[in-house]
Amino acid sequence: MLTMDRNGYSLIEMIMSMLLLTMGILGMGTTAGRMTTAAQSTTTRSEALQSVEDRLDLITVDPRYTHLDSLYAGSETGLPGMEGFMRTVEVKHVQQSVVGGGTIDYKEITVKVTGPALGNGVSRLAVVAAP
Numbered sequence: 001m002l003t004m005d006r007n008g009y010s011l012i013e014m015i016m017s018m019l020l021l022t023m024g025i026l027g028m029g030t031t032a033g034r035m036t037t038a039a040q041s042t043t044t045r046s047e048a049l050q051s052v053e054d055r056l057d058l059i060t061v062d063p064r065y066t067h068l069d070s071l072y073a074g075s076e077t078g079l080p081g082m083e084g085f086m087r088t089v090e091v092k093h094v095q096q097s098v099v100g101g102g103t104i105d106y107k108e109i110t111v112k113v114t115g116p117a118l119g120n121g122v123s124r125l126a127v128v129a130a131p
Contacts, residue, residue, distance in 0.1 A: 040117075041117055052124050055072075055087060056109065087113045090112075091108070091109050105129070107130075108126075109126045
């Protein structure tokens with residue numbers, strides 16, 4: 001019977017270990033890239049949402065109820081720090097009759113920000129009642 005002492009690795013074992021190591025490193029690189037993209041997307045959505053909330057806050061505290069649509073309705077570009085984004089404000093005046101007489105008077109304000117990497121955009125609705 002012939003016996004052999006092995007002192008080291010064979011060429012096949014070396015190639016297989018290098019292949020596994022390469023796949024692991026490439027997988028980690030891909031994961032890091034995806035995490036960076038997701039973080040950037042989240043930051044963009046957060047900035048867009050903050051822009052929407054800022055505009056809604058401004059509109060809801062404005063005491064000029066009768067002029068809200070002429071003051072704020074429309075679209076604007078060139079938002080600070082948000083190149084290529086557009087903010088749109090829609091004001092819908094609603095008057096409803098109530099049983100027993102009288103009317104409910106309010107305005108629905110929709111603010112939406114659209115732009116790159118936002119898909120359908122970010123929007124919020126607020127209701128402002130007549131004084």
